Amino acid sequence: xxxxxxxxxxxxxxxxxxxxxxxxxxxxxxxxxxxxxxxxxxxxxxxxxxxxxxxxxxxxxxxxxxxxxxxxxxxxxxxxxxxxxxxxxxxxxxxxxxxxxxxxxxxxxxxxxxxxxxxxxxxxxxxxxxxxxxxxxxxxxxxxxxxxxxxxxxxxxxxxxxxxxxxxxxxxxxxxxxxxxxxxxxxxxxxxxxxxxxxxxxxxxxxxxxxxxxxxxxxxxxxxxxxxxxxxxxxxxxxxxxxxxxxxxxxxxxxxxxxxxxxxxxxxxxxxxxxxxxxxxxxxxxxxxxxxxxxx
Amino acid sequence: xxxxxxxxxxxxxxxxxxxxxxxxxxxxxxxxxxxxxxxxxxxxxxxxxxxxxxxxxxxxxxxxxxxxxxxxxxxxxxxxxxxxxxxxxxxxxxxxxxxxxxxxxxxxxxxxxxxxxxxxxxxxxxxxxxxxxxxxxxxxxxxxxxxxxxxxxxxxxxxxxxxxxxxxxxxx
Numbered sequence: 247x248x249x250x251x252x253x254x255x256x257x258x259x260x261x262x263x264x265x266x267x268x269x270x271x272x273x274x275x276x277x278x279x280x281x282x283x284x285x286x287x288x289x290x291x292x293x294x295x296x297x298x299x300x301x302x303x304x305x306x307x308x309x310x311x312x313x314x315x316x317x318x319x320x321x322x323x324x325x326x327x328x329x330x331x332x333x334x335x336x337x338x339x340x341x342x343x344x345x346x347x348x349x350x351x352x353x354x355x356x357x358x359x360x361x362x363x364x365x366x367x368x369x370x371x372x373x374x375x376x377x378x379x380x381x382x383x384x385x386x387x388x389x390x391x392x393x394x395x396x397x398x399x400x401x402x403x404x405x406x407x408x409x410x411x412x413x414x415x416x417x418x419x420x421x422x423x424x425x426x427x428x429x430x431x432x433x434x435x436x437x438x439x440x441x442x443x444x445x446x447x448x449x450x451x452x453x454x455x456x457x458x459x460x461x462x463x464x465x466x467x468x469x470x471x472x473x474x475x476x477x478x479x480x481x482x483x484x485x486x487x488x489x490x491x492x493x494x495x496x497x498x499x500x501x502x503x504x505x506x507x508x509x510x511x512x513x514x515x516x517x518x519x520x521x522x523x524x525x526x527x528x529x530x531x532x533x534x535x536x537x538x539x540x541x542x
Numbered sequence: 543x544x545x546x547x548x549x550x551x552x553x554x555x556x557x558x559x560x561x562x563x564x565x566x567x568x569x570x571x572x573x574x575x576x577x578x579x580x581x582x583x584x585x586x587x588x589x590x591x592x593x594x595x596x597x598x599x600x601x602x603x604x605x606x607x608x609x610x611x612x613x614x615x616x617x618x619x620x621x622x623x624x625x626x627x628x629x630x631x632x633x634x635x636x637x638x639x640x641x642x643x644x645x646x647x648x649x650x651x652x653x654x655x656x657x658x659x660x661x662x663x664x665x666x667x668x669x670x671x672x673x674x675x676x677x678x679x680x681x682x683x684x685x686x687x688x689x690x691x692x693x694x695x696x697x698x699x700x701x702x703x704x705x706x707x708x709x710x711x712x713x714x
Contacts, residue, residue: 250697250700250701250704251665251668251669251697253650253704254650254654254665254666254669254670254700255669255670255672256647256650257647257648257650257651257654258566258669258670259565259566259569259570259670260562260565260566260570260670261562262558262562264562266565266570266572267558267561267562267565267575268558269558269559270558272553272554272557275576276557279580279583280550280553280554280583283549283553283583283584283587284546284550406573406577407573407574409574409577409612411581411611411612412611413611435585435588435589
């Protein structure tokens with residue numbers, strides 16, 4: 247009788263010439279996924295590009311005092327903090343959120359509804375802002391539907407078969423600060439505790455998967471209250487017309503703004519704005535690189 | 543080449559090999575295979591700075607972890623546990639190169655299914671993914687000597703199961 251490995255080789259259920267999974271060029275689906283990953287690259291590239299550039303202290307003041315300089319490219323203006331509004335500290339906000347969360351409503355819901363505006367880069371054209379709305383709804387049988395509308399065109403409207411994962415951010419987020427912290431660290435794939443910008447990235451990732459309930463929002467608010475360098479700056483009206491409290495973190499050439507609902511502690515949005523010109527990318531200080539707004 | 547370009551090249555080169563790896567372990571259930579493969583490359587993308595020059599065994603290692611998570615997840619639904627586990631129905635799709643080849647293929651699957659999952663994995667990596675011992679070690683995250691030892695033992699146990707089935711079934 248043949249050698250056992252030979253026998254096993256002969257029983258290979260999927261060989262290189264398999265009709266479904268055999269070697270060959272990528273199919274449409276696989277190409278699109280790759281493009282999606284590489285599209286992310288563009289934005290990441292900008293992040294890395296802008297990291298390590300000296301902070302311009304004046305840029306921040308300029309932005310908050312109102313965008314008097316018109317953006318040269320088709321990018322939305324950053325949110326403006328209302329003059330004379332009183333900033334609410336994250337600690338205060340977290341305390342309020344904890345009180346509101348006592349009755350546990352609204353409840354956590356899997357899926358998301360996010361509207362985002364982000365700069366799309368091209369090598370030979372000025373950057374343009376791409377608005378996108380993404381709605382993910384999960385059903386009782388663990389199947390889910392994802393609908394993506396970009397710039398008025400339905401890019402995707404697909405129902406996926408039942409699936410389940412116990413890995414963040416797909417797994418259920420905890421509602422205690424310690425649990426949530428490690429959940430977000432796992433979301434960011436980091437072995438070390440997260441820095442504030444990493445934490446904001448992980449929060450974005452979380453909210454792109456889940457619509458937090460009152461309890462999770464309260465835990466998140468407490469966690470954010472402990473993050474270094476997030477400063478309360480006052481009240482803003484976000485792009486969906488909602489009033490929120492803004493908290494700012496200044497990176498080397500980008501300002502991150504977190505917008506939170508002062509009544510519930512829920513994160514309403516996150517904005518990233520250039521605070522320094524990047525002529526090679528056609529962006530100027532004051533251009534919004536990315537903005538996400540979450541609704542229920 | 544930048545990390546991103548290296549990643550894109552590895553994706554194009556190995557997408558189908560990774561798909562087969564996953565399909566072999568999920569009994570070819572295409573919607574789940576696609577989902578797990580997407581996850582594998584998302585994780586690989588996040589860790590692209592770690593992508594070694596010989597990236598396929600490394601990708602298999604990522605796939606192995608993703609699959610473990612997915613299987614645990616799918617495990618909530620009993621029917622999949624049964625399929626992915628060592629149930630006879632786990633290998634519904636088998637090579638049927640011809641009437642003569644079909645029968646030995648079937649018992650090899652059955653013999654394989656009787657082994658521990660660790661034994662099964664080292665054998666599949668060697669016979670189906672056609673990896674050498676050093677590559678198997680990368681996937682399993684162990685040393686080369688340990689991988690060689692595991693393979694040696696797993697082969698012996700597979701042989702014993704095949705012989706047993708051959709005796710029981712009167713085939714040979």
